Amino acid sequence: MATIFSTPAYIDDLDQAGREQWSGALHSWFQDAADRLPTGHRFFNVVDNPLPAGAPTALIPWNAFPRKFTLRWPDDVETRWKTAENVVTRDMNDRQASYWEPAGHGKFRNANLLFRDQDEYCEWRCLRDPSTGRLERIVFTCENPEYWSTLAEHDSKQLLKLYRQLVGPQVAPEELIFQTDTYVRGKNGLVNLRGQYNPLNKWNTTDGLVHLTHPANSLQAEIYLAADATVLRTDGSGAVLTDDARLVCCAAYGSPNRSSDPTIGGKVNELVRNGLRVTIADPVGLYIGELDLAPIEPPGGVTAAECWKVVRGRQADRLILRAEFAPPEGSDFDLEDVLVGGEPLRYGGQLAELITIVIHGVGAATDAAAPRQGCDSKCCRIPESPRLVRIVGIGEACPEIAATLDVEAGPLVLPSLTASIGETLSADDLPRSNKRI
Numbered sequence: 001m002a003t004i005f006s007t008p009a010y011i012d013d014l015d016q017a018g019r020e021q022w023s024g025a026l027h028s029w030f031q032d033a034a035d036r037l038p039t040g041h042r043f044f045n046v047v048d049n050p051l052p053a054g055a056p057t058a059l060i061p062w063n064a065f066p067r068k069f070t071l072r073w074p075d076d077v078e079t080r081w082k083t084a085e086n087v088v089t090r091d092m093n094d095r096q097a098s099y100w101e102p103a104g105h106g107k108f109r110n111a112n113l114l115f116r117d118q119d120e121y122c123e124w125r126c127l128r129d130p131s132t133g134r135l136e137r138i139v140f141t142c143e144n145p146e147y148w149s150t151l152a153e154h155d156s157k158q159l160l161k162l163y164r165q166l167v168g169p170q171v172a173p174e175e176l177i178f179q180t181d182t183y184v185r186g187k188n189g190l191v192n193l194r195g196q197y198n199p200l201n202k203w204n205t206t207d208g209l210v211h212l213t214h215p216a217n218s219l220q221a222e223i224y225l226a227a228d229a230t231v232l233r234t235d236g237s238g239a240v241l242t243d244d245a246r247l248v249c250c251a252a253y254g255s256p257n258r259s260s261d262p263t264i265g266g267k268v269n270e271l272v273r274n275g276l277r278v279t280i281a282d283p284v285g286l287y288i289g290e291l292d293l294a295p296i297e298p299p300g301g302v303t304a305a306e307c308w309k310v311v312r313g314r315q316a317d318r319l320i321l322r323a324e325f326a327p328p329e330g331s332d333f334d335l336e337d338v339l340v341g342g343e344p345l346r347y348g349g350q351l352a353e354l355i356t357i358v359i360h361g362v363g364a365a366t367d368a369a370a371p372r373q374g375c376d377s378k379c380c381r382i383p384e385s386p387r388l389v390r391i392v393g394i395g396e397a398c399p400e401i402a403a404t405l406d407v408e409a410g411p412l413v414l415p416s417l418t419a420s421i422g423e424t425l426s427a428d429d430l431p432r433s434n435k436r437i
Helices: 016-035 067-072 077-083 145-154 156-166 219-228 244-251 260-273 348-352
Strands: 057-063 100-104 107-110 123-128 135-141 183-186 189-192 276-280 287-291 308-314 319-325 355-365 377-382 385-393
Touching: 016 145, 016 219, 057 260, 067 077, 067 385, 077 348, 100 183, 123 348, 135 348, 145 156, 145 219, 219 260, 219 276, 219 355, 244 260, 244 377, 244 385, 260 276, 260 355, 287 308, 287 319
Parallel strands: none
Antiparallel strands: 057 355, 100 107, 123 135, 135 319, 183 189, 276 355, 287 355, 308 319, 377 385
16 A cells, blocks of 8 residues: 655655655645546546555557657658757747746746757657767656656755766756746746756756656646546537547647657546546656667677666666667677668667657546546647647637648747747746646
């Protein structure tokens, strides 16, 4: 019987007080997620409601490579692999990180912090030879930023120690914190983060990789999505929806252009339709499930398995938090000598397309009827790229599109999720942050 939530993959970074602090944060997110649901909902957590013996579990998998790039460039693998490597201040959907800086006269502007445009709860970084530019190592992570913020708050020395282990001894403690006035809008108003941990510091963006950075890649988002998906949805005729894509468009609990959100929501909803109440199993987290090694061909008799190294987490339990792909020690080749599906390995996206990300769902039988709701929203195709869709209000008219699915070259920009470039906002107008403050 769980009395507190475990750390992700049972990782041993925190002392007992730190583990209790982490558990308390998780508990509050589960409670917040449940409070948003209608009466009689089927979402619970394993601390307040311990699982009965034999409770069924469900591995919920999806592909690590951002689906939006595959939809945008279905026939141009080079462009989508290269684009996925970008560190940006605005992603392909025009989304920015929700950090703000003073703009004078009581106004604020977006701080334009950098992050990776990799939004499937998996991010990677390619390390290349500085003289030749050839690929030497690829690092993958699915560690959630909230855990690292908790670690920073509870034990800054341990935070620095881990950064130096994972990135290098050159990391300085002051480089991990906000050095200027930087704000988020929390539950109780505007919060200045100056002097606190900066999850988008350079050692986690341009010069290193420790945990997830994309604004959509938060553990809280995963919990809220799973909770929202426990509500059954009906169409105009009253029939219960069962299709993953229709569910995410109807309920607006994520992005329909991702692999993760429709998959998580659809699987959770299926468990509820099968008569279960549902939660995320302990240890709650986002995990690398596995890398499909079959299409990978290293030279010289080396196997792909010898190149894949789990750095943090547990491979046997599909609880991998961090892994690297590199030639084994003593090898005389670099990664560009490796073939992936017959192509030389040049981008991390080639391996991301072979990686499965998972969450571990769990259910418990119940006799209570699941609540049902109609659709609050729907999806419309985007004229500039009709393979992509956006969520709109249920009564909003969709724009007309050409019959062809051809798309012109160049970046796709969707309606802004934050503020227009150069726009300043008052404190009350700042989008609410999902940060735990």
